[in-house]
Every structure is written in structure tokens, then in C-alpha cells.
Amino acid sequence: MTILIIIIILALVFDYINGFHDAANSIATIVATKVLTPFQAVLWAAAFNFAAYFISKYWIGEFRIGNTIAKSVDEQFITLEVILAGLIAAIIWNLATWKLGIPSSSSHTLLGGFMGAALAHAGALSVGGVDVVNYAKVVPTFLFIFCAPLLGLVIAYFVTVLIMHICRKANFGKAEQWFKRLQLVSSALFSLGHGGNDAQKVMGIIGAAVICYKVQIENDAAFLAAESDARFKMFVADGFWWWVPLASFLVIGLGTLSGGWKIVKTMGSKITKVTPLEGVAAETAGAATLYITEHFGIPVSTTHTITGSIIGVGITKRVSAVRWGVTRNLLVAWVLTIPVSALLAALVYGLISLF
Numbered sequence: 001m002t003i004l005i006i007i008i009i010l011a012l013v014f015d016y017i018n019g020f021h022d023a024a025n026s027i028a029t030i031v032a033t034k035v036l037t038p039f040q041a042v043l044w045a046a047a048f049n050f051a052a053y054f055i056s057k058y059w060i061g062e063f064r065i066g067n068t069i070a071k072s073v074d075e076q077f078i079t080l081e082v083i084l085a086g087l088i089a090a091i092i093w094n095l096a097t098w099k100l101g102i103p104s105s106s107s108h109t110l111l112g113g114f115m116g117a118a119l120a121h122a123g124a125l126s127v128g129g130v131d132v133v134n135y136a137k138v139v140p141t142f143l144f145i146f147c148a149p150l151l152g153l154v155i156a157y158f159v160t161v162l163i164m165h166i167c168r169k170a171n172f173g174k175a176e177q178w179f180k181r182l183q184l185v186s187s188a189l190f191s192l193g194h195g196g197n198d199a200q201k202v203m204g205i206i207g208a209a210v211i212c213y214k215v216q217i218e219n220d221a222a223f224l225a226a227e228s229d230a231r232f233k234m235f236v237a238d239g240f241w242w243w244v245p246l247a248s249f250l251v252i253g254l255g256t257l258s259g260g261w262k263i264v265k266t267m268g269s270k271i272t273k274v275t276p277l278e279g280v281a282a283e284t285a286g287a288a289t290l291y292i293t294e295h296f297g298i299p300v301s302t303t304h305t306i307t308g309s310i311i312g313v314g315i316t317k318r319v320s321a322v323r324w325g326v327t328r329n330l331l332v333a334w335v336l337t338i339p340v341s342a343l344l345a346a347l348v349y350g351l352i353s354l355f
Helices: 002-021 023-032 038-060 064-070 080-100 106-124 135-166 172-218 221-226 229-236 238-258 261-270 276-295 302-315 324-353
Strands: none
Touching: 002 080, 002 106, 002 172, 002 238, 023 038, 023 172, 023 276, 023 302, 038 172, 038 238, 064 172, 080 106, 080 172, 080 324, 106 135, 106 172, 106 324, 135 276, 135 302, 135 324, 172 238, 172 276, 172 302, 276 302
């Protein structure tokens, strides 16, 4: 039971880190355009991160992305040690990229760590001829490293062009004030998408750990003999875990409240300068992309999505308005995230296996 509790704690720690690591995604443009102060912006985003719980539970009616994460690896290779190693690796990579101000993907960090540890476990068992990775779940996620920012870019470009066409005769000063108000709405929409997308990933990991624990104790006669019926039933009952989604959404909101100012700077000004109009377009495009992918249960990166959207609005001015050198560096970090996280997780699994 100890390792399960450690996993749950680390999963929520990862959730918290995810919140402040990805806070920039939904507040960068609203801070860059001075619509809200940094503190007001994170408070605004955190509230809607948590509000996404009620939308996922009572409107959508299920947590599809959590299911995708939990099923990314063949269940026979999922152990508590595999999950623990994957989480530790994901936390290390997230903290490293946050320290460097690189807006990498928490989603792909977690997925890479999970797969790397599972592959190391399969290698330790000398299992051959069996697919450790569930490619039907993982391949779409990998492809959306490129598809999510591209989709965000395209939607943002056309939304920006459409808005500029509609407002071409508007008074500049009045239009500027209206778009500053609208940024509150677009930022809230993106924060809802961020909460709904990212909090579910932690739910998937905790769910996988609970299933492993249940299988382990149900097959352990000595454990059953030693534990009281009440304690056993409490920990295997599905109803006992009602708090998992609630805690996942709450903790990511608290993480967002902590902010991630280095990444805010990268997202808000280093890629391209953003006006309130462009902020509305970028956040609306990013939110639309997140809602589309959440509908299909694809765990995309909110970081990739909003970055593509910001590039999309920059291109409407001119191609040179986008700082492509910064963008190229971000793309390299995105591509490296899954393999580096997988390698870290394999190493951590090897260390755990020694004890």
C-alpha cells in the first residue's frame, strides 16, 4: 500500500507542476497585452482550470483523455514500479524545462515516462514478440505533436483575418478596449480546455496505479489474510476513488495559481508581439483545438496548441514577424520530450529495481 500512496502523492505533485509549468499557455497573451496583472491572470486561469471538472463530469459525461493515458501501454507490463518510475522521470523533465523557460509538453513528458518505464520492465522480464506500447493510442498522440500546433496556427490565422475584416472600419481606440474585454472570455475558454485536457492525464495514471494495486492484493493470499475486511473493501471499491478527478482538477488549478513567469515571457513576447485582437484570436483558436481533440480523447499538448496559435496570428502581419529561431528551438524541445522522458524513466526504473 505504501508504494500506491507514494504514486498518488507524486501524481498530484506532477499535476501541480503541470499547472505552474503550463500557466503561461492561458495567461501569456493576456499579461503581454496588459489586460490583467500577472496575479489577476493566474487567479483567473486557475478558477477556470478547476471549473473544467464540472464540464467534463456533468456536460461531457466522461474523462476520455484519462482513459487514453491509462491504456497507452499493454496492461501486462504495468506495475506500480513502472508507474512510479514514469512519474519521477516526468517530474524531472518538467522541472528542468521550467527552469530553462522552455514551454515543453507535460502531456508528452508523462506519456514518454510511462512508456519508457514499461519498456524497461519488459526488457527486464526478457519478454519478446509482444507489443509493450499500445500504438493505436500512442501514434495519434505522437502525430499531434505536429498536428496540434498546425491546427491552432490555421484556425488562428483565419480567425485573425476574419476579425480584421469585420473591424476594418471600426474606431481603433474603441476596438482595442473591446478586444481587451474579449480577452477575458478567450482566456477563460482556453483555461477550461487546459484544465479539461491536462488534469485528466493525472487521473489516468492514478487509475492505472489503483488497478495494479487491486490486481496485486486480490492475488495475494497473505495480504488478504493479514488485512481486515473493511480496509480491503475500502481500497478496492471503485466508489472510494470519487475524489481522484476532483483532486486532479483542484491541484492543477493551484499549480496555475503559482504561475510560471519564465515561460510567460517566452510565450507572451519572444515568439511574436501580441495585441489584444491577436490575443483573442490565438486563445480562441487554441481553445477550439483543445475542445476538438478532447472530444476524440487525444491528449494533446496545450503548450504546442497555443504556440501554434500565436504563430498563426503573427503570420497575418508578415512571416518575418515570427521569431523563427525561437520557434525552431521550441520544436526541437517538443520532439525530444518523449524520447528523453522515456530514457529517464528507464534509468529510474533500473534504479528502483535494485531495491
